[in-house]
Amino acid sequence: MDCTFGGGGHAIEILKKMEAPGSLIALDRDVEAVDRGLSLEAEHPNLKVLHRNFTEVKDVAIEEGVVGKVNGILADLGTSMFQLKDPGRGFSFSTDGPLDMRMDTSTGLTAADILNSYEEEELIRIFRDYGEERYARRIAREVLARRKRSPYENTLAFARQIEDVYGGRRGRIHPATRCFQALRIAVNEELESLPHFLDSALEVLAQGGRMVVISFHSLEDRIVKNFFRDKSRNCICPPSQARCTCGGNNAQVQLLTRKVVRPSQWEVDRNPASRSSRLRAAEKLGVPS
Ligand SMILES: C[S@@+](CC[C@H](N)C(=O)[O-])C[C@H]1O[C@@H](n2cnc3c(N)ncnc32)[C@H](O)[C@@H]1O
Numbered sequence: 001m002d003c004t005f006g007g008g009g010h011a012i013e014i015l016k017k018m019e020a021p022g023s024l025i026a027l028d029r030d031v032e033a034v035d036r037g038l039s040l041e042a043e044h045p046n047l048k049v050l051h052r053n054f055t056e057v058k059d060v061a062i063e064e065g066v067v068g069k070v071n072g073i074l075a076d077l078g079t080s081m082f083q084l085k086d087p088g089r090g091f092s093f094s095t096d097g098p099l100d101m102r103m104d105t106s107t108g109l110t111a112a113d114i115l116n117s118y119e120e121e122e123l124i125r126i127f128r129d130y131g132e133e134r135y136a137r138r139i140a141r142e143v144l145a146r147r148k149r150s151p152y153e154n155t156l157a158f159a160r161q162i163e164d165v166y167g168g169r170r171g172r173i174h175p176a177t178r179c180f181q182a183l184r185i186a187v188n189e190e191l192e193s194l195p196h197f198l199d200s201a202l203e204v205l206a207q208g209g210r211m212v213v214i215s216f217h218s219l220e221d222r223i224v225k226n227f228f229r230d231k232s233r234n235c236i237c238p239p240s241q242a243r244c245t246c247g248g249n250n251a252q253v254q255l256l257t258r259k260v261v262r263p264s265q266w267e268v269d270r271n272p273a274s275r276s277s278r279l280r281a282a283e284k285l286g287v288p289s
Contacts, residue, residue, distance in 0.1 A: 001061070001073045001204075002026040003054035003197070005037050006080035014074070015044050022071075025064055026054045029104040033080065042187060053104070055196045061204035071209045073201045076218045077194070079103070079184065081273065091184060093159035093169040093176050099152055101180075101187045115143055115152040130191070130219070131182030135165050155180075181217070191219055198227045202252060205284040210256065212281040221260065221278045228255055228282045253282035 002011045005026040009131040014024055028034050037049030052060055062066045074268060083089050087097035090111060092205040099112035104170075114126070122139050127136035142161055143152075152158055166175035185191060201211055215221045231252045235244050261279040268275050 001057065001070055001201075003073060003075045003201070004028060004077065005033050005049055006030075006076065007082055008037055010074060010076060011037070014072075014079065015047060019024075020046070021200045022046060023048065025060065025066070027054055027057070027060065029053045029266040030080075030083065031105065032082065033114065036082075053193065055193045055200070056225045057197060058200035058204055067204050069206050070204050071206055073205060073209070073211045074214075075197065075201070075212075076214045077190070077220055087155075090155055091180070093155045093174065093180060096154050096156040099155050099158060099183075103188050108189075109187060109189050112152045114183060114186055115158065116147050120144055126182050126186045127179050129182075130185040131178035131180075133178040133182060136228065139165055141231070149156060164274050185217070191223065194220060194223050195227065198224065199244065202231065207256055207286040210281060210283050211253075212279065214277050216278075221280070224280050225260070228253060228280055232282065251285055253284055256283055260287055 002024060003026075004016060005011055005028040008026075008036070011024060011026050011181070018024065024044075024046065026037055026049045028037065028049070028051065031051055034049055036046070040048060041047050048064075050060060058067070061070060079091055082104065084091050086099075087095040089105075090097050090100035099110060099115065101111040102108055118126075123143055124136045127133040127139055133139065139162060142165060143250040146152075146161060159174070159180070162176040162179055163174075185210035198211075198213075205211060213224045215224055232255050234251045235246055235248045236250045237244050237246045257280050261281075263271075263274040263277055
C-alpha cells in the first residue's frame with residue numbers, strides 16, 4: 001500500500017518491481033492526485049487508487065480483504081510538488097492565490113478560515129510549535145489586528161505581512177516559509193493523523209511486512225521514531241519498575257533503520273526537494289509463541 005500516492009513517483013517504481021500476483025493499493029486525500037492515479041490504472045491493472053485519508057488505512061484494508069496480508073506500507077508525508085506549484089491551492093507564496101492549503105479540498109477549514117477565526121493563543125501555538133517561528137506572538141497579534149479591518153483571503157497579503165514583521169526579505173529562506181508550513185500542518189491536522197495512521201498500518205501489515213515512513217519535519221519524525229522505538233521494545237514494564245513482569249517478549253517490529261536515513265549529497269543535487277527528508281523503516285515480527 002502506498003498511502004501517499006501524490007504524483008505516483010514511488011508507486012510507479014514499486015509497480016516496476018512487483019511480481020504477479022502482487023497488487024498495489026494507493027491512497028491520497030487529494031482528489032487531483034487520485035485523478036492522476038486513476039489515469040495510470042489502465043496501464044497497470046494491478047494498481048488501485050482510492051481517495052482516502054491514510055488514517056483510514058485499516059478500513060481500506062478491511063474493504064479490500066487484505067488485513068494482515070500487506071507486505072509493504074509506504075507513507076511519504078507532506079505536500080507534493082503538484083500541490084506546491086499550483087497557486088490555486090494556496091500552499092505557496094511565490095504567486096498569489098487563495099489561502100486554502102487543504103490537501104482534501106472537499107472538507108475542513110482553510111488556512112484563511114484559521115487566520116480569520118482562531119484565538120490569539122492558538123495562532124501563537126501553531127506558528128511557534130509547527131513552524132518554530134521566533135516572532136510567533138508578534139505575528140499572531142498582527143493577524144488579529146489586520147483581520148478586524150479585512151478578512152484574509154489570499155496568500156500574498158499574509159506573506160507580505162510577515163515580511164513586514166521581519167523588516168523585509170533577508171536571509172536564504174523567505175520569512176513567511178515557517179508560518180506557511182505551520183498553517184499547512186494545522187489545516188491538514190498532519191501531526192494528529194500520524195499516530196493513528198502508524199497504529200493502523202502496523203495492524204494491516206503481514207508478518208515480515210515492512211513499513212517505511214518518510215517525513216520532512218522534525219515533529220513528524222519524532223512521532224515516527226518514538227512509535228518504532230516503542231513497538232520494538234520487548235519489555236513494556238513502566239520504567240519505574242525494578243523487575244520485569246511483562247514477560248519481556250512484546251516487540252512487534254524489528255527496526256530496519258537504527259539511525260534515521262538522510263539523502264546523500266548526490267540525491268540532493270538531483271532532487272533538491274529531498275533535502276530535509278528523513279526515512280525510517282521497520283519490519284513486523286511474528287506473534288511470539
Ligand atoms: C510528498 S507527496 C507524495 C509523493 C509521492 N510519494 C510521489 O512519489 O509522487 C505527499 C502526498 O500525500 C498526500 N497526503 C498527505 N497527507 C495525507 C493523508 N493523511 N492521507 C492521504 N494522503 C495524504 C498529499 O495529498 C500528497 O499528495
